[in-house]
Amino acid sequence: MSSKTVKPILHSAAWRISLRATLAFACGTMLVFIFLHRFVASDIQRRSDAWLSGEVKVLGDVAEQTPKNALYDRVVGEVAELVSKEVPNKDSSAGATNDSVFFLQANGDGSLMLWVGAGSGVPNLKAIQAVRIVPGSPSDLRVQGFEVPFRVASTRINDGSSIYLGLSERDELRVLRSLLLRFVLLWLLLVFLGFSIVFFTTKRMLSHVQRMTEAASRIGHTDLSARVPITARNDEVGNLALTLNHMLDRIEISMHQLHTITDSLAHDLRSPLTAIRGKLEMSLLSGSQSDHSEQIVSAIEELDHLTDFLNKSLDVAEAKADALRLNRVPVDLDKLLRIMIDLYEPSMSGKGLQIRLHSGGPLIVQADAALIHRMIANLFDNELKHIPSACTVNLRLSVEENTALLLLEDDGPGFDPEVLPHLFERRIKGSKSTGHGLGLAFVDAVARAHGGTVAATNCEAGGARLAVNLPLLAISVGQVVAS
Amino acid sequence: MRLLLVEDEIDIQSFLQRSLEEAGYEVEAASDGKTAERIAMEDPFDILIVDLGLPDQDGITLILKLRQLGVSAPVLILSARRSVDDRVCGLEQGGDDYLTKPFALAELLARLRNLLKRNSPAASESTRLRVLDLELDLLRREATRSGQILQLTPQEFVLLEYLCRNAGRVVTRSMILDKVWGMRIQPDTNVVDVHIYRLRGKVDGQGQKPLIRTLRGVGYVLKDR
Numbered sequence: 072m073s074s075k076t077v078k079p080i081l082h083s084a085a086w087r088i089s090l091r092a093t094l095a096f097a098c099g100t101m102l103v104f105i106f107l108h109r110f111v112a113s114d115i116q117r118r119s120d121a122w123l124s125g126e127v128k129v130l131g132d133v134a135e136q137t138p139k140n141a142l143y144d145r146v147v148g149e150v151a152e153l154v155s156k157e158v159p160n161k162d163s164s165a166g167a168t169n170d171s172v173f174f175l176q177a178n179g180d181g182s183l184m185l186w187v188g189a190g191s192g193v194p195n196l197k198a199i200q201a202v203r204i205v206p207g208s209p210s211d212l213r214v215q216g217f218e219v220p221f222r223v224a225s226t227r228i229n230d231g232s233s234i235y236l237g238l239s240e241r242d243e244l245r246v247l248r249s250l251l252l253r254f255v256l257l258w259l260l261l262v263f264l265g266f267s268i269v270f271f272t273t274k275r276m277l278s279h280v281q282r283m284t285e286a287a288s289r290i291g292h293t294d295l296s297a298r299v300p301i302t303a304r305n306d307e308v309g310n311l312a313l314t315l316n317h318m319l320d321r322i323e324i325s326m327h328q329l330h331t332i333t334d335s336l337a338h339d340l341r342s343p344l345t346a347i348r349g350k351l352e353m354s355l356l357s358g359s360q361s362d363h364s365e366q367i368v369s370a371i372e373e374l375d376h377l378t379d380f381l382n383k384s385l386d387v388a389e390a391k392a393d394a395l396r397l398n399r400v401p402v403d404l405d406k407l408l409r410i411m412i413d414l415y416e417p418s419m420s421g422k423g424l425q426i427r428l429h430s431g432g433p434l435i436v437q438a439d440a441a442l443i444h445r446m447i448a449n450l451f452d453n454e455l456k457h458i459p460s461a462c463t464v465n466l467r468l469s470v471e472e473n474t475a476l477l478l479l480e481d482d483g484p485g486f487d488p489e490v491l492p493h494l495f496e497r498r499i500k501g502s503k504s505t506g507h508g509l510g511l512a513f514v515d516a517v518a519r520a521h522g523g524t525v526a527a528t529n530c531e532a533g534g535a536r537l538a539v540n541l542p543l544l545a546i547s548v549g550q551v552v553a554s
Numbered sequence: 555m556r557l558l559l560v561e562d563e564i565d566i567q568s569f570l571q572r573s574l575e576e577a578g579y580e581v582e583a584a585s586d587g588k589t590a591e592r593i594a595m596e597d598p599f600d601i602l603i604v605d606l607g608l609p610d611q612d613g614i615t616l617i618l619k620l621r622q623l624g625v626s627a628p629v630l631i632l633s634a635r636r637s638v639d640d641r642v643c644g645l646e647q648g649g650d651d652y653l654t655k656p657f658a659l660a661e662l663l664a665r666l667r668n669l670l671k672r673n674s675p676a677a678s679e680s681t682r683l684r685v686l687d688l689e690l691d692l693l694r695r696e697a698t699r700s701g702q703i704l705q706l707t708p709q710e711f712v713l714l715e716y717l718c719r720n721a722g723r724v725v726t727r728s729m730i731l732d733k734v735w736g737m738r739i740q741p742d743t744n745v746v747d748v749h750i751y752r753l754r755g756k757v758d759g760q761g762q763k764p765l766i767r768t769l770r771g772v773g774y775v776l777k778d779r
Contacts, residue, residue, distance in 0.1 A: 368770040368771035371771035372771050374656070379740045379742070410735055410736070413709055413735075414735050414737075414745055415745055417745070417748040418745045421748055441738055444738070444739050445740075448737070448739040448741050452741055455743050
């Protein structure tokens, strides 16, 4: 691993997580080992104490019952020798020389009576006399000339002398030391293993995240079509990748729509702008004053038309992208239709059209008043522009299953069957239409934005039928889309 | 009438300043919020025109700041956005008005007049309107021309009343739709023209001096001279 890659690893989250996990793991296992070690140590102590107590009692009995004659020293000495050969935890490599056990009998006056063991026994006696050893419970004894302390048990016999049996703790310590060494080695191994496992697992998991980061940083620099790699597992990281990709899908769609809007706007604006420019230029070139104003008036009208077109196509585009913001207020459709009829009636009757409203009275929907006004105006404009004279338009307003249903039926020629399937798309208009092909697309967009629908059919008896459904109560667009 | 015009686009600013001065306003112009604040603090103004897209701050923020500083003159908000912000709605309810770009100059002037009227102590509301030989009785909803009663529908009367109240001034089609029908719509068809045409047929009878004049490309004027 080169030094270049070392630094990022030290700064990586995987490294930090592994360090913390390992630290906790190491402390935990260390506590367990310390406890185990203590337990083993005390157990060894207990066992050797039990042995010492047992043997010192045997020796005491032997010393008591053996007659105090010339053979006394030999008999008791032999027994003590025998005992020292049964030492627990004995290191077999130590050979025949036995310095791990001593037997000492002291007279009541404190003089050495019998000694079995390595050395003269004098330092041992001195040490014994320096500390008071209670008969029955073994205790530690440090003896000059010996590195390792002895564990000494004592008993008092009838003749007033005391018997001491000492066992070097050397073997015990050796066992404990080798145990400790194994524990430490095992602990190190466990800690290293734990660290490696945690480090490599987190590193592997976080490498998915890293790949996502890389993929995400590529997105936008080049194009929006790149996606984050998806893992097969259904875990948190997998979900993150899926969510990110869904988000990117939505962004890409929005961007695509935006591009489409700007492209078509640019396209649609060019010809009216050219016309306006031309008219103004002509007014500059032409001589008389009246010509001037005619051209300018025409240019202004064209500009108004253009503004209207711009607003409508942006509204349609926003509604298609679910971005239309609604300012919902109660709108009485019945009242609105009556006002609209009042507004449109002169134009319609001027064209020989009749309009009739069939309504059961006030009908309130929660809707964006300005948009609904414009939607209805579009529907009326549509009728006014597209049906021949002497026709009748019937408006029916009713409530059906929590929606307001507005039916527009006329007895005109109906929709062109070729256009009918695409009626609500932008820029779709009949072959004879002079509009900009946004009217019904706008109606559809507004209805959708309110969670409603628009359907166009041709009546059986001929004539067009437009059915607009609007929910009575406020339902957010999101809910409708989700369902 | 002192008017403070806050608009950062120089073209629009200068054309508005010229037209407003022609309309009789004493105009001070500012190109950004900071300058506007300073000017507004120096002298009191009767009315303000504030564009929403200022270089240093949002127009709404400026208006709210000015309100806090004690400027109570009504504000006409100019907006290039299509959808009306909730905060603009709030200001509108508070007595201010807004206009979306592009707008007809006539409409701008009409809205300014309305704002000033709203703000001034209510003039004694007359029950009769008179323009030349045209007379409207607002209580009996009756219109007469040279003493002869005109047969008007209720809607035609409202339309004529609106024209009379703005006699001598241009009203646009969208103003008529807004004030007479209460809708901010832009029909593709000439619905308003047909209404005016019908009304004209009744008001400007044969042999009478035509009162309702069409200004092509702009709107209509009820002549008062």
